[in-house]
Amino acid sequence: MNVGSLFQPTSIAVVGASRSPEKIGHQVLVNLGAFDGTVYPVNPSAEGEILGREFVGSTAEIDDDVDLALVAVPAPVVPDVIEECAAAGIDAAVIYAGGFAEAGPEGEDRQNQIVETATDHEMAVLGPNTSGFVIPGDGLCGSFASGVEEVPAGGTCVIAQSGGVAHSLAFQTLREGRGLSAMVGLGNRATVGFPEAIAHFDDHEGTDAIVLHVEGTDRGRELLEASRTADTPVIAYKVGESDVGAFAESHTGALTGDHELYLAGFQQYGIPTVESTQELLDGAAVLGDGPRPSGPNVGVITAQAGPGIIIADRIQRSGGRLPELADATSEEIAAILPGITYAENPVDTGRPMPEFGDVVAAVAEDDAVDVVLVNELYEEALGLPVDRMRSLVETVEKPIVFATDGPPADFEADVAALRDLGIPVFHSPERAADVVSLLARYGALAGGSGGGRRGTETNDETAESTGVSTDV
Amino acid sequence: MNVGSLFQPTSIAVVGASRSPEKIGHQVLVNLGAFDGTVYPVNPSAEGEILGREFVGSTAEIDDDVDLALVAVPAPVVPDVIEECAAAGIDAAVIYAGGFAEAGPEGEDRQNQIVETATDHEMAVLGPNTSGFVIPGDGLCGSFASGVEEVPAGGTCVIAQSGGVAHSLAFQTLREGRGLSAMVGLGNRATVGFPEAIAHFDDHEGTDAIVLHVEGTDRGRELLEASRTADTPVIAYKVGESDVGAFAESHTGALTGDHELYLAGFQQYGIPTVESTQELLDGAAVLGDGPRPSGPNVGVITAQAGPGIIIADRIQRSGGRLPELADATSEEIAAILPGITYAENPVDTGRPMPEFGDVVAAVAEDDAVDVVLVNELYEEALGLPVDRMRSLVETVEKPIVFATDGPPADFEADVAALRDLGIPVFHSPERAADVVSLLARYGALAGGSGGGRRGTETNDETAESTGVSTDV
Structure with a gap:
């Protein structure tokens, strides 16, 4: 799977591009204003130009190689669009719409379809049910939300389970004058989850600290492994100590999980945790910048x-x-x-x-x-x-x-x-x-190592013995 | 005891007034710049004028009635100065110097002397070991710290055991653009403690919420009673959950006390508590302003x-x-x-x-x-x-x-x-x-009363039955 096509694209197709300012497919195009690669607005029922770019009927009609599709169409249409993208050889996609694993059996079916397509074609799919991502240092805003394109480049990479929390963190850094190296809202994590995002941004030149917002995931062990393996300091904010189960499940299709078990897992894998968005950003700024x-x-x-x-x-x-x-x-x-x-x-x-x-x-x-x-x-x-x-x-x-x-x-x-x-x-x-x-x-x-890699084999054994490896 | 002479003076003597900018006795005079009453700089070894006011040799030489003495002299001299103030008929004093109950047996003796004098003459003595108080709405700054005179008038009254915390809270409201109705650092609480300050500012027109910073006090029951009796909403920040006993005792001469017992006392007397200075100020602003x-x-x-x-x-x-x-x-x-x-x-x-x-x-x-x-x-x-x-x-x-x-x-x-x-x-x-x-x-x-007085007799009984009334 080519996560680089997702986060470092040179050409982007916006599927569902629209002239209506209130539509996500319009805002996404506007937010790509600072992107210096090629952008193709895709919409079968639109003609002419939008923001200086010619509408294309479908991704199949694009002659060049497209790295990334930003998919701004309603949920029922998404599985077909992802099929088309795969057929057109596009390596990565962001799916903004909700109505998938978080939304009952019909939504689960839809999500299973896109996961299957993406897996078959090794596509890196961010979302569905996310507001997207932003890489300020590259002028790349893959989010539909207004204002995040103003966030300046900084050293902290935000990887949040919730797109809303990702944006809240981004605006906080804007307010503090700090900025971000990257902001990623994972949403339902079709094929790009915590492990893939952590591994990618650990190698990202502009990133000096990675912060995680975690509600719950069925790939907890991989999340912990990726965090421990990273050279970059990782800090985690696990939410959901009290019972918010039903509401949380309605969100990104994951239970918040056993809170104490997560905290124990982070502890055993050497990842410090915090209890607020402010602590998360303050900690990253201090750990990333200084000794x-x-x-x-x-x-x-x-x-x-x-x-x-x-x-x-x-x-x-x-x-x-x-x-x-x-x-x-x-x-x-x-x-x-x-x-x-x-x-x-x-x-x-x-x-x-x-x-x-x-x-x-x-x-x-x-x-x-x-x-x-x-x-x-x-x-x-x-x-x-x-x-x-x-x-x-x-x-x-x-x-x-x-x-x-x-x-x-x-x-x-x-x-x-x-x-x-x-x-x-x-x-x-x-x-x-x-x-x-x-x-x-x-x-x-x-443990007195003075920074850098913190993982040890003993941590691994401790995790096994408490069952965290299978349950988280 | 006339607490009004302390917080609403019409004439003030600054004892230890000084021309040296680094001295407290200079900064206090500077900070009184916006006060529209009479100010007498008192210093036996100085002559001429300072900041447009004639030096006086002692409080005994002042013909007019003086309400308040701001005492900016070192600890060993303070007991005599308080005697002189009492003899001159001054009703109230602020003592800035440390070196009293917080500083071993010699300091305790000194504090006992001033408490005795103050009690005999019904003097309202704030401190010793405090940075003082500020009433922004009256342009009255009785603190030596630089910058607090800039804090604008607002609705929240800060009553802090520590002058440092009082100033930290004041600067936070300045930063947020909110301001304060009053800021009081109690310090060693010679005769003015929490009960007197709460009662005074409950009747203060500009105050719509009172916040307390509490380390520990031997008048806990009176503190709780005064808070419950107040018409103004009161919120408390009790610090010292972990063992900071020796350090705390070195501070304002009080142990931080049994933290859980304090929290239970506040709960029983209907006083909500918080866990940070920010929560304290946010809570006061919201409770003071709105429904x-x-x-x-x-x-x-x-x-x-x-x-x-x-x-x-x-x-x-x-x-x-x-x-x-x-x-x-x-x-x-x-x-x-x-x-x-x-x-x-x-x-x-x-x-x-x-x-x-x-x-x-x-x-x-x-x-x-x-x-x-x-x-x-x-x-x-x-x-x-x-x-x-x-x-x-x-x-x-x-x-x-x-x-x-x-x-x-x-x-x-x-x-x-x-x-x-x-x-x-x-x-x-x-x-x-x-x-x-x-x-x-x-x-x-x-308890569903919709605000205003919250005290009930049952609270009182609960407090008695748990022994909080005697131990806090």
């Missing part, structure tokens, strides 16, 4: 105790550890700040002060610490310790995350300077604590 | 199933219920949208469509529903159902919350129009689900 942690030990330095307590509490509850600092570190901190408020971990300086950056550096340099979280509300007379952090990131290869806030106009330059150093900055103590907890869990699962 | 829910039953309408599953799952796990809709409602929805994707609660329309607003209205009008959550990703060709919501809010007195996202430039006008109707809009499914879950918990605790 990867080699363990779960967090050093916290705070200039205000209250937010420090929130942070310490939240990290401890979410899989991070606050290790004791080395005696040498405590002595160094005491020398920098005689009479410091609290010199254990978290280190509490009581207030921002000129020596604050040196205290951060002392903690960051402690071998007991894998990840550093700094909390400091901005004070105008001091600013944030940008210069000290600049020298620190040159000598210490560990993730450093800042939680800070202040009047936006005053401190934005300092925040931008920290971000330029590769230090992520968040504006609430919980959001910073959540991303650091994710880093700690990643570090724990990485 | 109050009369029960825990949430009707969810979604145009995309994936985010709908996230929302349904999260609400069910956080104290909300998704009730069955009335037969008449289901019939109405089926008439509006024949062949709808999923007509149970959550109602899933499969895509945005012109009739989406009518479906929302049908659910909102169902008597089984106390709170309405709408999830709809923006599609340019349709927009959000602003007109239908405009007529709906005129006939249905229930909280309606939107989760939506889209390319900011395109859909901001629709979002602003919804907000103008009193419909809060959030941009991630989880954030909307969290605030709706808070509304559901509030509705459950309100």
Whole structure:
């Protein structure tokens, strides 16, 4: 199966292309505006041009090789269209329509037909029942939704079971100014599922982290294997802890599955999980951009105790550890700040002060610490310790995350300077604590390897022994 | 004790006023720039003017009545300064310095001295060990932190055990464009604690919701009583679930206390709790501005199933219920949208469509529903159902919350129009689900009263029987 034809096409046929702006077959064409390959609008009952391109009656009439068909026709017509595409030698298709495995016996029959055709011809079929995909770096928008074509190129690849969640994640990155390397809504997963998408984007040059939104799949073991095998960090968001079974099944034709079993599977295969779309994107941005942690030990330095307590509490509850600092570190901190408020971990300086950056550096340099979280509300007379952090990131290869806030106009330059150093900055103590907890869990699962491939054979055996391999 | 002198002063003495910009005694003076009462800079070793005001040698030398002393001197000097203030007839003081109950036996002695003086003279003393307070609507900034004077007036009153958390909350509202009616950092709570602050701001005209940040207090029962007695909705954020005891005690001189006991106490006294600063502020904004829910039953309408599953799952796990809709409602929805994707609660329309607003209205009008959550990703060709919501809010007195996202430039006008109707809009499914879950918990605790006072005698008995009244 040629997944490259799906995600890296040079020519595209839009089947069901339409002049009516409210139709998916119109919006898909509009969204292909930035695509620099060839686009064929296909519609047997239309003539003339649309958006500067000549209508074609069917895919069979196209002389050139077409890589990808974007199929924007109603469900009952889809099986025949897929047959025609296969006959025309098209390697890949996206099917937007719902009315398949998620919609009762008749829909299941339809889905079985397209799976059979696709399998026979080794077609990569995304969907049905999806809003499609977007590769911002290639100007390739294979989605009908309006606005996603505006999402800029970034390092995170979103692979979501739900097209709606994929789009929600895409708009969140647009709002945060981050962007995506790719956004894929899998929908009913005819022949392209999690394993194929993960493998493809693991090799994708623009991708530095992969995030998964998972409701449930009958290929759980392959999903876990693909995630573990990937060189790119993978983070998963498994939804459906409470009973949303009937509603979920009506969605992409999959039960949400045994939630605890999924979480155990991710744990055993070394894939950290999160509990919200925001954590998923924050975690990917931090893991993708910066140094990867080699363990779960967090050093916290705070200039205000209250937010420090929130942070310490939240990290401890979410899989991070606050290790004791080395005696040498405590002595160094005491020398920098005689009479410091609290010199254990978290280190509490009581207030921002000129020596604050040196205290951060002392903690960051402690071998007991894998990840550093700094909390400091901005004070105008001091600013944030940008210069000290600049020298620190040159000598210490560990993730450093800042939680800070202040009047936006005053401190934005300092925040931008920290971000330029590769230090992520968040504006609430919980959001910073959540991303650091994710880093700690990643570090724990990485087992001290310092990043990169995390899989080990023992993981595999554990999975077998708990039955996850067959049940998930 | 005259708490009004603290929070509504007409004249203020700044003790420890300083010309050095890095000193608290300077920043406090700067931050009083918008205060329209009289300000006296007090410093025995300074002469001449500062910021256009004449230095005074001591509070005893001031002829006029002074309501409030902002005490910006180091801890060892504070007990004498408080004595002088009391002798000069000053009714209230804020003490910024640390080095009291949170700092060992010597500090405890100091705090005991000031509490004794304050009690003898019925002085309202905020702190020590606090960054102070701000009343944006009165242009009154009694904090030394830079930037908080920019926070605009809003409806939420923040009462935080930690001055740092108070400021973090204030900056978050500034960032969100919401503002505060008041921000109070209690610190070590010499004579002004949660009960006094809650009672004062319950009567404050600009306050429509009160939020509490609680680490631990030896006046837990009074805190609960004051919260229950308040006409204003109160929401609490209790921190310290995991063991942060030693660090917390080093902070404001209080152990974080038995977390579960606190949560049970809040539950029994009808005070909903949250788990992050963002939930606290979102909840206050929604409860303060809009109709109050009369029960825990949430009707969810979604145009995309994936985010709908996230929302349904999260609400069910956080104290909300998704009730069955009335037969008449289901019939109405089926008439509006024949062949709808999923007509149970959550109602899933499969895509945005012109009739989406009518479906929302049908659910909102169902008597089984106390709170309405709408999830709809923006599609340019349709927009959000602003007109239908405009007529709906005129006939249905229930909280309606939107989760939506889209390319900011395109859909901001629709979002602003919804907000103008009193419909809060959030941009991630989880954030909307969290605030709706808070509304559901509030509705459950309100016990069908439809808002206003929520206390009942039975709550009191329950608290007695579990021993919360004595232990918290």
